[in-house]
Amino acid sequence: PHNEKLLSLKYESLDYDNIENQLFLEEERRMSYMGFRCLEISRWVVCGLIGFLTGLIACFIDIVVEQLAGIKYQVVKENIEKFTEAGGLSISLILWAVLNFTFVMVGAIIVAFFEPIAAGSGIPQIKCYLNGVKIPRVVRLKTLVIKVCGVICSVVGGLAVGKEGPMIHSGAVVAAGVSQGRSTSLKRDFKIFEYFRRDTEKRDFVSAGAAAGVSAAFGAPVGGVLFSLEEGASFWNQMLTWRIFFASMISTFTLNFFLSIYHANPGDLSNPGLINFGRFEGDSVTYNLYEIPLFIAMGAIGGLLGALFNVLNYWLTIFRIRYVHRPCLQVMEAMLVAAVTATVSFTMIYFSNDCQPLGPESTEEYPLQLFCADGEYNSMATAFFNTPERSVRSLFHNQPGTYNPLTLGLFTLTYFFLACWTYGLAVSAGVFIPSLLIGAAWGRLCGILLASITSTSSIWADPGKYALIGAAAQLGGIVRMTLSLTVIMVEATGNVTYGLPIMLVLMTAKIVGDYFEEGLYDIHIKLQSVPFLHWEAPATSHWLTAREVMSSPVTCLNRIEKVGTIVDILSNTSTNHNGFPVVVQPAKLCGLILRSQLIVLLKHKVFVELARSRLTRRKLQLKDFRDAYPRFPPIQSIHVSQDERECMMDLTEFMNPTPYTVPQVTDTLS
Numbered sequence: 143p144h145n146e147k148l149l150s151l152k153y154e155s156l157d158y159d160n161i162e163n164q165l166f167l168e169e170e171r172r173m174s175y176m177g178f179r180c181l182e183i184s185r186w187v188v189c190g191l192i193g194f195l196t197g198l199i200a201c202f203i204d205i206v207v208e209q210l211a212g213i214k215y216q217v218v219k220e221n222i223e224k225f226t227e228a229g230g231l232s233i234s235l236i237l238w239a240v241l242n243f244t245f246v247m248v249g250a251i252i253v254a255f256f257e258p259i260a261a262g263s264g265i266p267q268i269k270c271y272l273n274g275v276k277i278p279r280v281v282r283l284k285t286l287v288i289k290v291c292g293v294i295c296s297v298v299g300g301l302a303v304g305k306e307g308p309m310i311h312s313g314a315v316v317a318a319g320v321s322q323g324r325s326t327s328l329k330r331d332f333k334i335f336e337y338f339r340r341d342t343e344k345r346d347f348v349s350a351g352a353a354a355g356v357s358a359a360f361g362a363p364v365g366g367v368l369f370s371l372e373e374g375a376s377f378w379n380q381m382l383t384w385r386i387f388f389a390s391m392i393s394t395f396t397l398n399f400f401l402s403i404y405h406a407n408p409g410d411l412s413n414p415g416l417i418n419f420g421r422f423e424g425d426s427v428t429y430n431l432y433e434i435p436l437f438i439a440m441g442a443i444g445g446l447l448g449a450l451f452n453v454l455n456y457w458l459t460i461f462r463i464r465y466v467h468r469p470c471l472q473v474m475e476a477m478l479v480a481a482v483t484a485t486v487s488f489t490m491i492y493f494s495n496d497c498q499p500l501g502p503e504s505t506e507e508y509p510l511q512l513f514c515a516d517g518e519y520n521s522m523a524t525a526f527f528n529t530p531e532r533s534v535r536s537l538f539h540n541q542p543g544t545y546n547p548l549t550l551g552l553f554t555l556t557y558f559f560l561a562c563w564t565y566g567l568a569v570s571a572g573v574f575i576p577s578l579l580i581g582a583a584w585g586r587l588c589g590i591l592l593a594s595i596t597s598t599s600s601i602w603a604d605p606g607k608y609a610l611i612g613a614a615a616q617l618g619g620i621v622r623m624t625l626s627l628t629v630i631m632v633e634a635t636g637n638v639t640y641g642l643p644i645m646l647v648l649m650t651a652k653i654v655g656d657y658f659e660e661g662l663y664d665i666h667i668k669l670q671s672v673p674f675l676h677w678e679a680p681a682t683s684h685w686l687t688a689r690e691v692m693s694s695p696v697t698c699l700n701r702i703e704k705v706g707t708i709v710d711i712l713s714n715t716s717t718n719h720n721g722f723p724v725v726v727q728p729a730k731l732c733g734l735i736l737r738s739q740l741i742v743l744l745k746h747k748v749f750v751e752l753a754r755s756r757l758t759r760r761k762l763q764l765k766d767f768r769d770a771y772p773r774f775p776p777i778q779s780i781h782v783s784q785d786e787r788e789c790m791m792d793l794t795e796f797m798n799p800t801p802y803t804v805p806q807v808t809d810t811l812s
Contacts (some may be wrong), residue, residue: 148671149284149671149672149673150670150671150672150673150793151340151718152278153270153275153276153277153668153671153672153673154275154276154720155274155275155276155673155720156274156275156276156341156345157340157342157736157738158274158342158343158377159342159798159801159802160340160342160347161492161736161798162798162799163733163769163795163797163798163799164794164795164796164798165762165763165764165796166764167246167793168382169580169764171431174776181337183341185336185338185346185385186311186385186388188320188321188335188338188347189350189385189388189392190388190389190392191320191390192316192317192320192347192351192354192389192392192393193348193354193357193391193392193395193396193421194392194393194396194486195316195320195356196309196312196313196316196317196351196354196355196357196358196389196393196396197358197392197393197394197395197396197397197398197400198396198397198400199286199290199309199313199316199358199392200309200312200355200358200397200405200415200416201358201396201397201400202290203290203293203294203309203416203463204305204397204401204406205292205401207294207297207298207305207529210245210294211297211298211529212302213328213470214241214245214298214683215527215528216578216740217237218234218237218238218241218527219510219527221233221237222234222510222512223232223510223511226511226512226513230438230638231492234488235484235485235488235579236486237515238300238484239480239481239484239485239486239488240302241254241300242300242480242481242483242484243299243480243481243484244299244479245295245296245298245299245300245480245567245796246295246296246299246300246476246477246479246480247290247477249292249293249294249295249296249299249476249569249570250295250472250473250476250477250567250568250569251473251567251811252291252292252295252452253288253569253570254289254469254470254472254473254568255469255473255474255748256288257279257282257284257285257288258289258469258568259277259278259279259280259285259300260285260289260292260311260570261292261567261568261569261570262307262565262570262666263307263308263311263317263568263570263571263572263574264280264289264308264310264311264312264314264570264572264701265308265310265311265373265377265572265663266404266663266666266667266670267280267311267312267422268280268310268311268348268352269373269663269667269674270667270672270674271314271345271348272345272348272349272352272376273376273674273675274345274376274675275665275673275674276674277467277672279441280314280315281314281315281317281318281319281348282315282327283319283327283328284314284327285311285315285323285462286316286319287439288528289308289311289312289315289570290308290312290570290572291570291742292308292569292570292571293308293570293571293572295569295570296569296570296571297419297529297530297571299480299605300480300483300487301479301483301562301564301567301569301571302481302483302485302530302557302560302561302570302576302579302730303530303561303564303565303569303571303572303573303575303576303665304417304530304531304571304573304574304575304576304578305359305416305572305575306360306416306417306572306574306575307359307571307572307573308570308571308572309355309358309359309416309572310314310352310355310356310359311351311355311665313351313353313354313355313356313358313393313587314348314352314355315350315351315353315406316351316354317347317350317351317352317389318344318347318348318351318352320335320347321334321335321338321343321344321347322338322339322772323336325404326365326772326773329397330533334480336765336768337768339768339769339771339772340768340771341772344772345377346377346382346385348407348710349370349382349386350370350385350386350389350390351354351389352369352370353366353367353368353370353386353389353390354366354389354390354392354393354645355393355414356369356370356390356626356630357389357390357391357393357394358393358396358397358415358417359415359416359417359574360395360415360417360630360633360634360683361394361397361398361417361418361633361634362394362415362629362630362633362634363387363390363391363393363394363413364387364390364628364629364633365627365629365630365632365633365634366386366390366393366625367386367387367563368382368385368625369623369626369630369772370386370630371383371626372623372624372625372626372662373623373626373663376675379547386700394415395411397415397416398411399411401519403732410779415634417531417534417575417578418531418535418634419534419535419538419610419634419635419636420535420538420539421536421635421636421637422606422610422635422636422639422640423534424639427573428639429607429639429640429643433462434646435632436592436776437611437643437646437647438611438646438647438650440588440611440647441611441615441618441646441647441649441651442580442614442650442651442652442654443584443615443617444612444614444615444616444619444650444651444655445615445618445619445646445650445651445652445653445654445655445657446619446654446655446658447558447580447584447616447617447619448577448616448619448620448621448622448651448655449619449654449655449657449658449659451558451561451562451577451619451620451662452620452655452661452665453658453659454559454562454657454658455562455565455566455613455662455665456659456665456669458562458563458566459566459665459666459669460669462475462566463669467760469568472568472604473566473568474568475567476568476569478709479560479564479611480569482560482563483560483564485629486556486560487526490522490525490526490552490553490556491510491512491520491522491527492512493592494520494521494522494523494549494552495513495546496520496546496548496549497514497515497518497521498519498521498543498544498545498680499517499518500515500518500519502519509524510523514525514677519812521544521545521546521549522552522553524536524540524544524545524589525545525549525553525557526553527582530575530579531575533579534578534582534613535574535580537579537582537583537586537606538582538606538609538613539585539606539608539610540606542590542593542604542605543554545586545590546590547587547590547591548588549598550583550584550585550586550587551584554580554583554584554587557579557580557583558580561573561576561577561579564576564742565662565770571658573620573662574617574621576615577613577617577620577621578613578616578617579612579613580649581609581612581614581615581616581617582609582610582612582613582616583609583612584616585605585608585609585610585612585613585614585615585616586605586606586608586609587741588608588612589605589606589607589608589609590602590605592608593605595740602740608705610631610635610640610644611640611643611644611647613626613631613642614631614647614651615647615648615650615656616651617653618647618648618651618652618655619651619652619654619655620655620662621661621662622651622652622655622656622660622661622662622664623648623687624645624648624649624652627648628641628644628645628648629807631644632644642681644694661791687713688804693717693719696723697711697717697719697722697723698722698723698724698725699711699722699723699735699793700724700725700726700727701724701725701726701732701733701792701793701794701797702750702790702791702792702793702794703790703791703793704787704788704789704790704791705744705749705782705786705788705789705790705791706775706782706787707791708740708744708786708791709744709777709782709787710742712740712741712751712777713777713778719736719737720736720738721734721735721736721737722734722735722736722737723801724797725791731803732799733793733797733798733799733800734797734798734801735793735796735798737798738770738771739767739773739796741770741774741775741776741777741780742766742767742770742774742792743762743791743796744777744780744782745770745775746762746766747781747786748762748791748796749786749789749790749791750790750791750792751789751790752789762796768786791796
C-alpha cells in the first residue's frame with residue numbers, strides 16, 4: 143500500500159554546488175575579462191530566446207484550441223438546433239459526448255503510454271526541480287511535445303481544465319533545452335552555450351522558463367517573476383531577477399504580437415496572455431470601505447471550499463495510485479470523465495429554463511436557444527457550452543441579470559466536483575482556470591444575493607466585481623499562492639484598484655485553507671514521495687544530529703583508489719549514492735567526488751598507469767564532463783577489463799576539495 147510518509151529512492155538531488163576542483167580553477171584562470179562579459183551576454187540571449195519560444199508555443203496552443211473548439215461547438219450547436227424542432231435531442235448528446243470522448247482519448251493515450259510525466263499541470267514537478275530534486279524526464283523535448291498536444295486535446299475535449307498551468311511546465315522545458323545548446327533527444331549538438339551544461343546554470347534558466355510560462359498564460363510578466371520567486375527557486379539574486387523579468391516581457395510581447403497578426407490587427411497589442419479577463423472599468427471598479435469585511439468573508443469561503451477540493455482530490459489520488467495505475471485503466475478513466483462531463487453539461491442545459499434576451503450588445507460566442515422563445519438564449523449554456531476562459535470572461539463582464547441565482551448555484555456545485563475529479567487524470571491539464579471559473583460563479587451569486595438584499599444602494603449593482611473576488615478566493619484556497627497570485631490577478635484585470643481586496647482575500651483564503659489542509663501542489667508533491675526541502679526545517683527537527691540520519695557504514699574512496707574498487711562500489715545496487723567522500727588515511731576527509739564524475743573518468747580510462755605509459759595522451763578537461771551531461775551512461779555500459787581493474791585512479795584534480803561538511807561538535811541538522 144502507498145505510504146506518502148516514506149521518501150522514494152528514485153529521486154536524486156541536482157548538483158547545485160559548483161565543484162571547484164583543479165580543472166574548474168584552471169578554466170577560470172584561463173578566461174579573460176572579455177570572456178566573462180561574453181558569458182553574461184549569452185545569459186541574456188538565452189533568456190530572450192526562452193521568452194520568444196515560450197510565447198510562440200502559447201500562441202500555437204491558443205490558435206489550435208480556438209479553431210478546434212470553434213468547429214466542435216458549431217457542429218454541436220447546429221445539431222441541437224436541428225433536433226430541438228424535430229425531437230431526438232439524445233442524438234445531440236451522443237454527438238457531443240463522442241466528440242469530447244475522442245479528443246480526450248487521444249490526449250490520454252499519448253500521456254499514459256508515451257510520457258506519463260506530462261500528466262497534470264507540471265507545476266509540482268517544476269517546483270521540485272527548482273527545489274533541487276532531479277525528477278526523471280521532466281524537462282525532455284518529448285515531454286514538451288506530449289504536453290502541448292495533450293493540453294490541446296484536454297481543453298477541446300471539454301474537460302474542466304485550463305491550458306495556463308501546463309504553459310509553466312512548457313516554459314521550463316524550453317528553458318532547459320535552449321540553455322544547453324543541444325537536444326539529447328534528437329542527438330543534435332549545436333556547439334553553443336557549452337558553459338551552461340551544468341545544474342547550477344540550468345536551474346537559473348528553468349526559473350526564467352517557468353516565469354515566461356506564467357507571463358504568456360496570464361499576460362503578467364511581474365507576476366511571472368514573483369511566481370518563480372515564491373513557488374519555485376531555492377536560489378535568487380539581483381541579476382537573476384532582471385534576466386527573468388526580461389524573459390517574461392519577451393514572452394508576453396511575442397504572444398501579443400503573433401495573436402495580433404492572427405486576429406488581423408497587426409500591431410494591436412491587446413492580447414497579453416492566453417487568459418484575458420477583459421477590462422474592469424466604470425462602476426465595476428468602485429468599492430467602499432464597508433465592503434472590505436465582505437471580501438474577507440468571501441476569502442474565508444474560498445479557503446474552506448479550497449480545503450474541501452484538496453481533501454477530496456487527495457483521497458481520489460490515493461485511490462488512483464492504488465487501483466488505476468495501469469495505462470489502459472488511466473485512459474478509460476479519462477474517457478469516462480469526458481463522457482460524464484458532456485452528459486452533465488447537456489443535462490444542466492436541457493433542464494435549465496433560465497432564458498435571457500439576445501441583444502445586439504450580447505457577447506455570447508455560441509448562444510443556444512433550445513426551448514427559449516425567439517430572440518432569447520439559454521443562460522446555462524453560456525457557462526457550460528464554451529471554453530472555460532470564455533466562461534470566466536462572461537461571468538466577469540456580462541450585464542447584471544444575465545444569470546439567475548439557481549443557474550449559478552447549480553453550475554458551481556457541478557463544476558466543483560467535475561474539476562476535482564478531473565485534476566489528476568492522465569491528461570495534460572491545469573487547475574487555474576477551473577478554480578477561477580468555480581470562484582467566479584459563486585462570487586457572482588454572492589453579488590446577486592447582496593444586491594437583492596440591499597436593493598436601494600447602487601454600489602452593489604454590479605456582480606462582476608464579486609465574480610472577480612470569488613475567483614481570486616477560490617484559486618487562492620486551492621493553490622495557496624499569495625504574493626504572485628495578487629500581482630497576476632491585478633495584471634490580468636488591467637486595473638490596480640482591486641490590489642488591496644485581492645491581497646486580503648488571498649491571505650484570508652490561505653490562512654483558512656492551511657488550517658485544514660495543505661495546498662494542492664504540496665499535496666501532490668507529498669503523494670509522489672518526493673524529498674522536497676521546505677523553507678523552514680520541521681519544528682521537531684532541531685534535536686536531530688547528522689549521525690542519526692546518515693547511512694552507515696560510510697562508503698569512502700581513497701585519494702588514489704583501485705579501479706576495481708570504484709567499479710564494484712558504483713555497481714553495488716544497495717549503495718546507489720551519487721556522491722562519495724574522498725579520504726586520506728587515517729580517515730581524514732579531503733574532498734567529495736560524484737558518481738557522474740567517476741563514470742566519465744572510467745569511460746575515458748583516466749588511470750595512473752596509462753598516463754605514465756602514454757605521454758602524448760590528451761588531458762581530461764571540464765568539456766568532457768559537460769559533453770556527458772545530463773545523461774551520464776550507467777556503470778553497466780562501461781567495459782573495464784580484468785587488467786584495468788588492477789590499475790589505480792588518482793582523484794585529486796577531479797574531486798571537490800571544499801564540500802559542505804558538518805563538524806562532529808556542532809552536528810545538529812538545524
